[in-house]
Amino acid sequence: MASIAVAKGKYLRMSPRKSRLVVDLIRGKDAGEALTILKFSKRHKAAGLITKVLDSAIANAQVKYPNIDVDKLYVSGAQVDKAPYMKRFRPAPRGRGVSILKRYCHITIHLGEREEK
Numbered sequence: 001m002a003s004i005a006v007a008k009g010k011y012l013r014m015s016p017r018k019s020r021l022v023v024d025l026i027r028g029k030d031a032g033e034a035l036t037i038l039k040f041s042k043r044h045k046a047a048g049l050i051t052k053v054l055d056s057a058i059a060n061a062q063v064k065y066p067n068i069d070v071d072k073l074y075v076s077g078a079q080v081d082k083a084p085y086m087k088r089f090r091p092a093p094r095g096r097g098v099s100i101l102k103r104y105c106h107i108t109i110h111l112g113e114r115e116e117k
Contacts, residue, residue, distance in 0.1 A: 003076055003110035005064055007057035012049050016082045016105040022046040023078045023107065031058055031073040031111060050107060057109045068113065076112030080105050 012019075022043050026034035034054060041047035054075070061068055083104035089097040 002112050004068070004073070004113050005057050005061035005111045007053050007060055007109050009049060009053040009056075009107040011083050011104050012107060013102070014046050014049055014105055015103045016080050018043060019046045019050065019080045019105050019107060022050055023080050026050070026054070026075050027078045029075055030114075031070065031075065034075050050109075053107050053109050057111045061111050072114045073111045074114055075109060077108075077110035079108050081108070082106075 022038070022041055025037050025041065029037065031054065035051065038047040038051045038054070058070060058073065061073060062070065083106050085104055086102040088100040088102060090100055092098040
């Protein structure tokens with residue numbers, strides 16, 4: 001995977017399973033097209049977090065290579081990993097406690113540059 005720029009969002013308050021559904025939509029797409037897909041996605045919270053990470057990756061590419069053409073950038077790789085989660089307890093009947101897992105995720109986006117044909 002030839003990546004020009006990388007951006008990582010760590011400890012984001014979203015379930016990895018839900019985030020992967022949105023990341024799968026943008027993998028392999030052009031950066032501008034990916035931003036449009038995220039803008040109109042039904043999963044607003046996950047799309048908002050992924051948009052921030054994608055914007056950061058685009059900014060990283062512009063800083064690293066000042067004369068790069070942003071229109072040639074594409075999402076060469078995107079992955080969602082699980083992060084440590086918070087454990088909470090809620091009271092349940094008959095004196096029991098039921099555990100609640102508040103899940104977090106790490107989102108990593110790699111950008112590459114399309115070759116001229």
